[in-house]
Amino acid sequence: MKILVTGGAGFIGCNFIYYMLNKYPDYEIVCLDALTYAGNLKSLSVAVANPKFKFVKGSISDKDFVDRLFKSESFDIVVNFAAESHVDRSIENPFIFLETNIMGTACLLEASKKYGVKRYHQVSTDEVYGDLPLDRPDIFFTEKTNLSASSPYSASKASADLLTLAYHRTYGLPVTISRCSNNYGPYQFPEKLIPLMIMKALADESLPVYGNGLNVRDWLYVEDHCRAIDLIIHNGKVGEIYNVGGHNERRNIDVVKTVLGHLSKPESLITYVKDRAGHDLRYAIDPEKISSQLGWEPETCFDEGMKKTVEWYLENQKWVDDIKSGEYAEYARRIYGDS
Numbered sequence: 001m002k003i004l005v006t007g008g009a010g011f012i013g014c015n016f017i018y019y020m021l022n023k024y025p026d027y028e029i030v031c032l033d034a035l036t037y038a039g040n041l042k043s044l045s046v047a048v049a050n051p052k053f054k055f056v057k058g059s060i061s062d063k064d065f066v067d068r069l070f071k072s073e074s075f076d077i078v079v080n081f082a083a084e085s086h087v088d089r090s091i092e093n094p095f096i097f098l099e100t101n102i103m104g105t106a107c108l109l110e111a112s113k114k115y116g117v118k119r120y121h122q123v124s125t126d127e128v129y130g131d132l133p134l135d136r137p138d139i140f141f142t143e144k145t146n147l148s149a150s151s152p153y154s155a156s157k158a159s160a161d162l163l164t165l166a167y168h169r170t171y172g173l174p175v176t177i178s179r180c181s182n183n184y185g186p187y188q189f190p191e192k193l194i195p196l197m198i199m200k201a202l203a204d205e206s207l208p209v210y211g212n213g214l215n216v217r218d219w220l221y222v223e224d225h226c227r228a229i230d231l232i233i234h235n236g237k238v239g240e241i242y243n244v245g246g247h248n249e250r251r252n253i254d255v256v257k258t259v260l261g262h263l264s265k266p267e268s269l270i271t272y273v274k275d276r277a278g279h280d281l282r283y284a285i286d287p288e289k290i291s292s293q294l295g296w297e298p299e300t301c302f303d304e305g306m307k308k309t310v311e312w313y314l315e316n317q318k319w320v321d322d323i324k325s326g327e328y329a330e331y332a333r334r335i336y337g338d339s
């Protein structure tokens, strides 16, 4: 079995690569990643030493390059993690999100069709459903919830989902889609809430909480997401969407206080700042389908996951310092050149 993992130098992709190399020592894994600001080759340093793993630098939006790669490698399965993933950046500059998340997905779908991959899996997000009201804790996103994206990021992800389903309906491409809630864990780029707050608390800097801090996110430890994707690509039904989440809703302010608690830092570091434009109020996944059909359940509870995450960041401060200094970007240029 040969699997293409795109975006594998990013947070969830690199966790997925380690998960798959450990679980399936006979599988070959090829990682395609453009090494944008969010891609870090150092996250894959252990994988690079594995003879079953290969790293290829390139963009999923480069149609000819993607075509050549698919022709030469004959992939059985494609798992597309590659994306511009940060909502705040999409508000600043939407166009790169459209280029990567929509056109990049189109290039992968086209090559998957042309070279007959057995499964194309699109890693999507619960943000495609928009948001839920704070005063209705009884309602959740199901796979049948209407698409209602709020940000350029989520609109680009929703577009990619529609394109993926269209390739199934029109060309018979064997696709699946997963829509997961907020992930946290090792290797997450420190622009996202949890690692940002860990790094700022460690430096005794103020912790910027958007608006009133009452927005709710549904947090899942990254390894549980990886296990869900593994189950879907092996046992999921072609043409289907699977929501992934562990019924772990938290208000942002409570997540930030949990981080401070783990680091024994004072709550006086919290600073309320201007709200995010179009800020989604609440995300909450109903995971009944993946649970009943594929037997998936989350294994890591929030307390344990947060403990492991904080410990990882404490033990890997050099990983973060290199990102901050831009050192890893220079390293990647040295290894792979500018192209």
Ligand code: NAD
Pocket (backbone or CB within 6 Å): 006, 007, 008, 009, 010, 011, 012, 013, 032, 033, 034, 035, 036, 037, 038, 039, 040, 058, 059, 060, 061, 080, 081, 082, 083, 084, 085, 086, 100, 104, 123, 124, 125, 126, 157, 179, 180, 181, 182, 183, 184, 188, 189
């Ligand atoms: P990330 O930003 O940490 O990583 C994205 C990776 O994609 C980086 O390595 C980057 O270099 C690479 N990339 C970007 N543009 C590329 C291009 N044109 N060609 C090739 N590679 C490119 O993102 P993440 O948090 O790991 O998210 C991975 C996927 O999971 C995304 O599709 C995201 O929408 C989805 N997702 C994320 C979360 C979450 O909480 N982080 C939740 C649900 C779904």
Ligand code: TDX
Pocket (backbone or CB within 6 Å): 085, 086, 087, 088, 124, 125, 126, 127, 181, 182, 183, 191, 192, 193, 194, 196, 208, 209, 210, 211, 215, 216, 217, 252, 276
């Ligand atoms: O400094 C901050 N202060 C703050 O209050 C940041 C960075 C975030 N927040 C808030 C905004 C959100 O309500 O915390 C919440 C989480 O923010 P992010 O970490 O930026 O995640 P979110 O916007 O919820 O999107 C994430 O989950 C779904 C990922 O970034 C997406 O890629 C994924 O699809």
